[in-house]
Amino acid sequence: xxxxxxxxxxxxxxxxxxRLSCAASGFRFDYYAIGWFRQAPGKEREGVSCINxxxxxxxxxxSEKGRFTLSRDNAKDTVYLQMNSLRPxxxxxxxxxxxxxxxxxxxxxxxDYWGQGTQVTVST
Numbered sequence: 001x002x003x004x005x006x007x008x009x010x011x012x013x014x015x016x017x018x019r020l021s022c023a024a025s026g027f028r029f030d031y032y033a034i035g036w037f038r039q040a041p042g043k044e045r046e047g048v049s050c051i052n053x054x055x056x057x058x059x060x061x062x063s064e065k066g067r068f069t070l071s072r073d074n075a076k077d078t079v080y081l082q083m084n085s086l087r088p089x090x091x092x093x094x095x096x097x098x099x100x101x102x103x104x105x106x107x108x109x110x111x112d113y114w115g116q117g118t119q120v121t122v123s124t
Contacts, residue, residue: 002026002113006096009118012086020081020118022096027113029077033099035111036070036081038092038120048094050104051079060106063089086122093117 008020022034035050047060049070057070069082079096097111105111 002098004096004098004113004115006094006115006118009094009120011121011123013124014087014122016086016122017082017084018086018120020083020094020096020120022079022081022115024077024079024098027098027100030074031100031102033102033104034072034079035097035099035104035106036079036094037097037108038090038094039117040089040092043092045095045108047106047108049081050106052104053102056104058104058106063087083120086120088122091120091122093119 003025005023012018031053033052036048037045038048039045049059051057051070051072067085072079095117096115098113099111
């Protein structure tokens with residue numbers, strides 16, 4: 001059974017850091033591109049970052065540049081999103097998604113499987 005499970009979310013103060021993990025099972029993880037999306041209350045889901053099956057990373061938010069780092073460990077079937085210098089506007093539910101095509105897209109329609117999400121709250 002194909003599954004994506006996010007973890008690592010929580011409450012953090014502005015300027016703090018979190019590392020989100022997306023653990024996959026039930027499919028050939030190394031074939032897939034893995035993307036991260038987020039959805040804040042009252043807003044549409046937006047692409048954050050993606051790593052393709054060759055390890056190439058695409059960032060979709062100008063606001064994340066220099067703050068977020070995406071990596072994958074195919075031996076562990078896991079993708080990591082390291083988020084530093086967090087801001088209140090980063091507050092959202094963060095989802096990981098897998099695309100069997102192996103390449104990245106900034107659109108949710110480009111992905112075939114989704115995790116349940118993990119809440120990130122940046123607040124004092």
